């Protein structure tokens with residue numbers, strides 16, 4: 532049983548700076564310890580990151596203006612920690628190196644074409660953020676440029692130059708903002724070049740990934756994470772599986788190879804659209820994707836569920852969702868999390884009826900404080 536009294540655990544130090552200066556082996560030991568202290572239980576040895584540096588296949592930089600002589604010039608950079616200020620800088624040791632090369636070219640071209648960063652105080656300028664995603668299997672790149680409003684003067688020439696330097700950019704999308712927001716990608720977009728999405732491959736399945744959809748940032752380890760989660764789920768051909776927080780359907784479509792039927796529940800319409808396309812293009816019949824908040828879609832769920840897989844965001848699940856899971860009584864739950872602390876909070880509720888059977892930490896985010904963790908729970912027989 533989990534020690535629910537262990538409240539101090541929520542105050543464990545998890546600062547990024549604690550990890551940046553440590554050797555990878557020491558980081559692994561610390562992350563293993565964090566998970567085992569939290570759950571008061573031995574976990575499997577943490578799964579190692581095959582590329583401890585340069586593993587990020589998605590990166591975002593934001594635009595700011597700097598003074599060059601008497602003129603303003605655009606620069607890309609990172610938000611300073613805990614502030615709204617952008618520090619001009621390209622290059623991060625966690626980014627895949629080709630992503631940083633593309634950022635450099637995009638910045639150079641934005642300056643050549645005299646684009647300015649959007650400054651919300653003055654309601655002036657155009658460019659807000661640049662997002663780049665690399666496909667792991669196909670070496671394709673997607674560039675998304677967020678702009679305030681729908682203008683993008685000389686887009687054709689800009690893209691022609693960009694593609695001539697980086698021919699493996701297969702799509703460029705303008706993401707259009709009509710309001711001031713911290714978000715990078717909103718609903719409105721215009722495909723400036725290519726198909727508007729990139730593709731990746733997991734095992735023998737091809738996945739379309741559009742700009743607004745979620746996709747793991749560390750695809751090399753993502754594949755091992757999925758394989759381990761499915762091994763823990765041990766799905767049989769008679770099983771109905773519920774994949775909650777299903778994104779573009781990666782886990783659902785992999786689980787469908789073993790299961791009788793899989794249902795994927797997801798709130799993001801762009802992800803569900805990709806998931807449906809992924810199901811069709813991979814010719815998988817025994818999967819259905821349902822758009823909506825899991826809190827609601829799970830309650831409407833009437834079929835018997837044998838295995839429930841859940842992979843929520845860092846906030847974890849709501850109490851209402853956890854209660855619905857307890858009512859549904861799946862035989863097994865595989866809980867994948869990118870924050871073991873919220874996962875632990877949720878599992879404290881689930882242990883009313885479930886036992887923790889296996890814990891598998893995964894070093895998806897080396898040199899950061901974040902830990903990915905998979906927990907297998909099984910329904911207690913009464």
Ligand SMILES: C[S@@+](CC[C@H](N)C(=O)[O-])C[C@H]1O[C@@H](n2cnc3c(N)ncnc32)[C@H](O)[C@@H]1O
Nearest residue numbers: 745776777778797798799823824825842843844
């Ligand atoms: C960590 S991602 C996991 C996605 C997928 N399992 C994967 O591995 O790519 C979490 C997903 O949960 C979705 N999500 C967040 N809140 C949700 C909610 N209340 N109901 C349904 N889906 C939600 C997000 O849109 C996102 O796609």
